[in-house]
Amino acid sequence: MKEKNSRKRWITDWWPNRLNLKILRQDCPNSNPYGIDYNYLKEVKTLDIDAVIKDLKELMRKSQDWWPADFGHYGPLFIRLAWHSAGSYRMYDGRGGAKDGSLRFPPRINWPDNIGLDKALRLLWPIKKKYGKKLSWADLIILAGTVALEDMGVKIYGFALGREDIFEPDESPDWGPEEEMLTSERMNEGLLDKPYAATEMGLIYVNPAGPGGVPDPKASAKEIRMSFARMGMNDEDTVALIAGGHAFGKCHGAASENKLGPDPSFSPIEQQGLGWKFKHKSGKGSDTFTSGFELTWSSTPTRFGIPYLKFMFEYEWEIETSPAGKAQWVAKDAPEIIPDAHDPNKKHKPRMLTADLALRYDEEYAKIARRFLEKPEEFEKAFAKAWFKLTHRDMGPKTCYIGKYVPEETSIWQDPLPEKDFESIEEKDIKKLKEKILNSGLNISQLVYTAWSSASTFRNSDRRGGANGARIRLYPLNEWEVNHPDKLSQIISIYERIQTEFNQEQKKAGYKKRVSIADLIVLGGCGAIELAAKKAGFEVNVPFTPGRVDANQEQIEVGFYKAIEPYxxxxxxxxxxxxxxxxxxxxxxxxxxxxxxxxxxxxxxxxxxxxxxxxxxxxxxxxxxxxxxxxxxxxxxxxxxxxxxxxxxxxxxxxxxxxxxxxxxxxxxxxxxxxxxxxxxxxxxxxxxxxxxxxxxxxxxxxKFVNDFIKAWDKVMNLDRFDLKIK
Structure with missing residues (x-):
């Protein structure tokens, strides 16, 4: 007899190879319960962030019976929540990350690597409830992890508000080719297929037990380096994050995974969205299952420090099996110096994961780890800065950052731009420049193609790229095959001549008005469209908003833009x-x-x-x-x-x-x-x-065709104008 669940319910069930356009309908204004006039960026500016921080610190020290805090402090759990929200970011398409609070929805909330994070979200609900529309889940999740670090002794580098929630799952289809969790069909000859950053379906980075579950620290190091590079992290960032993150908390694997219930989306309705009910004793506290490993890394799991690094190099390690049957490592001949998470009378030996020992047995990682061990202050600074990068990398330029704790320093991964130190061109200047461009010898196809090539580098997933900055004229974007490198250099030289002539005229006349190459590229496309519409019999005005600036080569993250060249x-x-x-x-x-x-x-x-x-x-x-x-x-x-x-x-x-x-x-x-x-x-x-x-x-x-094209064109030309949107 045919099972009910085998029925075909959706078009995609019947025709799985049909092109699915659903991702072009995501984040519809109708799905936002606050309505189309709601502006989170305005609301969050009125938030008393210090009051939120105070509430978070109080919450972290109040253990709840329904989900007891390890070591009496929820800080390590909130660090994991924030890390796993941000850590799914992948460089090649900018997807994942913490920018929209999508960890709350499938598929991410149901990934095996996120077991237990549904509990962390429920613990934060009273704070979300209190501040309502002024504080998004996306901001609260990252703030909770950052405040936890501060409460446990880390001098924080900075924090920014400004992450807007989505209210439906991110159904981008390419999370991976696998049909089962914790399997890998994305690895080819030791390399990850693009755009993936995690080595297996359902993981944030790598299998902590080692590649394919094989406890080989050196092989694990290769996967870690590849995975962290896919999210834009170098070796120093990687060691700082792992060693700093594992200074806190523990792994949970009290008994066999066979006793673990279904994920939140598949859980029974009476569990109200809480998944992974563990049918072992109490199923919580010391009887918890998350990863299947049972270990605590540090002798001070609620205070930042170097015990993790100290133990890593001080002891020799041997493989053992966790109560859940997972391979982990225990320090040979070590005393029982690790506190128990719930019983003050118990102590344990230091233990680690295969992925931890990669920092010892990989030559380059070991150099960095030993330096951090010898220089704790340098380690703390490196961790704080890497944490900021991890949790803010997908927010975009600093113009998207809100709040009193935004650091003054600007990093290369924020696509920095020079400060605008000139007045923007006016309507009469726009008309004059447009005429110069259209009489420069460049044809309509070249002008439109160049403007589109510049603006369409933008991607909303991490708010990088776009027309502002005119990065298309700089390395490596000026060598992207799709950008016509040879013809592009000729086109840019014409724009540079027009820019020089105009700016010199303005300076000579005593005016502060200047025009950027970034503005000229967009203006050229707009002027070409007006001319093309006129040839079709329509007199139109293509909107143009000046005010862009030109980036310099030092403001280009070369490795990033090399990696994301479109194929x-x-x-x-x-x-x-x-x-x-x-x-x-x-x-x-x-x-x-x-x-x-x-x-x-x-x-x-x-x-x-x-x-x-x-x-x-x-x-x-x-x-x-x-x-x-x-x-x-x-x-x-x-x-x-x-x-x-x-x-x-x-x-x-x-x-x-x-x-x-x-x-x-x-x-x-x-x-x-x-x-x-x-x-x-x-x-x-x-x-x-x-x-x-x-x-x-x-x-x-x-x-209608002409008008609708112009409207869509204008949207793309201004996708990165955060200077206009944030006001």
């Missing part, structure tokens, strides 16, 4: 490796990467459709080839892309073995009419995308 960008019809995708796996296809990119740009389905159609007819495609330019009037802002894509007089046929490029033939004459890629044809094939495309292909949609 697919459907908006520009670019795919570096057409031989690597398979139609049988939707998540490898260029059309999937287009949707992924649209999500990072915060675009809706209609915005994605309209931008593709506009960019194509404007000729803003990779290498300015014919692919996707489905018009006989290129550089004219018409709805021809949609008209010709949906033309039933055209028959499309694959033009290569990979089924990436296609030729469109006239059904009657057999004449080759158009060339396109999968990223173009998906707008006629996919039912939802076709439905929107039909709107813009209609005879009465010509003006």
């Amino acid at each position: 697919a960008d459907g908006f520009r019809n670019y795919l570096k490796y057409p031989e690597r995708f398979s139609e049988e796996d939707i998540y490898t296809t260029p059309e999937y990467f287009l949707v992924d990119k649209a999500n990072l740009l915060t675009l809706t389905v209609p915005e994605t459709v309209i931008l593709i159609g506009g960019l194509r007819v404007l000729g803003a495609v990779y290498k300015y080839q014919k692919y996707g330019i489905l018009t006989n009037k290129p550089e004219t802002l018409t709805n021809d892309f949609f008209i010709n894509l949906l033309d039933m007089g055209i028959e499309w046929k694959a033009a290569d073995d990979y089924r990436y490029t296609f030729d469109g033939y006239d059904r009657k004459s057999g004449e080759l009419k158009w060339k396109a890629t999968r990223t173009d044809l998906i707008f006629g094939h996919h039912d939802e995308l076709r439905a929107v495309s039909e709107v813009y292909a209609s005879d009465d949609a010509k003006e």
Whole structure:
């Protein structure tokens, strides 16, 4: 008899390889219970953060019977909560992290690495309840961990408010290819596939027992280095975070994992969202299960210090088995000097994880760890700074930071920009500069392509990139293949000439007005669109807001921007490796990467459709080839892309073995009419995308097409203008 749970309920159950556009509908204003007029950034500015800190410190020392505090202090649990909220960040697409409080929802709340963190959230509920709309969960989670560190002896580097909650799960599909937790299909010849940072499904970083559960510290060190690098951490950051974090608290593995109940989402309704009920004795306190390891790292688990590092190098270590059956390490011939978490009359030997001993047996990690052991003050500073980086890395530039404890220092990972020390250009200047750009010899395709290339580096996942700063002219972005390095240098030189002439004129006249290359690049795109619309018969004004500045080379995190160079960008019809995708796996296809990119740009389905159609007819495609330019009037802002894509007089046929490029033939004459890629044809094939495309292909949609394209264009050009949004 067929089981009930095998029924197909959703479209994705029936057609799992259908392109899913759901991520373009996430974070809808209708899902926010505070309403569309709610502005968290304004609300949090009225928060009395010192009162919150006072409440947190009081809460941490009040152990609750329903979930007793280890060592009488919830600080270590809140540190783990904050760490695991921030620690899922991954550099390649900026997803994960602590910016939106998404740890509260699946999949992350249900990951095995997060067992018990549902309890930490419930412990914080009284504080969230007290401060309501003035304090987001996202901010509270990180503040709780940071205050815990301070309460247990760490001199904090700084803290910023400004993380806005989401109210639905982040359903970005590419958390990993695995179908089961704690398995790995993302490792190939010892390397992690992009964009992943964790080595196994359901982990934050690496398997603490060693690669694949094998207790090999040196092999573990290789995975740790790779995993932490994927979240933008160097060796010093890594050692500081592990040694500093493991100065506190303990692991839990009182009995077999077989006694562990389902995760929060699968738990019975009467548990009210609390998962992993452990059916061993009391199931809490000393009878708890989280990771399956049973150990405490330090002799002072609620005070910051160096016992963790001291024990690591002072003792020799041998493998033992935890009560839950996990391989862990115990110090040979060591006295019982570790306090018990709940019984003051008990003591234990020092114990560690395989991933801990990686810091001793890896040569480079050991050098750093020994230096920290010998110089405790240096260790504390390094840990505090690395913690700040861990918990703030996905917040974006410092203009997004709010509160009295924001540190003055700016780090390279915050995409710093120079202070604006000039007055912005005015309307008359904009008109004059626009004319100069359009008479410079640059065509519409070049101007639009360059502006889009600059602005579309933005990604909302960690608020990095964007047009402000004109980083596209600096290394390594100026060498990205998709940015046309050779042609880009020529285009930038023209903009630099226009900038120099204008700024010298202003200086000579005694004015403080200046124009940046960043503004000129965007202005060039806007002017080109106005000209293209005029050629289509429409007089329009494309919005332009000046005030951008130019970054310098020293303000570019070179390693980061090298790592994130795109290998697919459907908006520009670019795919570096057409031989690597398979139609049988939707998540490898260029059309999937287009949707992924649209999500990072915060675009809706209609915005994605309209931008593709506009960019194509404007000729803003990779290498300015014919692919996707489905018009006989290129550089004219018409709805021809949609008209010709949906033309039933055209028959499309694959033009290569990979089924990436296609030729469109006239059904009657057999004449080759158009060339396109999968990223173009998906707008006629996919039912939802076709439905929107039909709107813009209609005879009465010509003006709507122009207006909607301009609106979507303006949105992308200003995605990184936090200087405007934060006010």
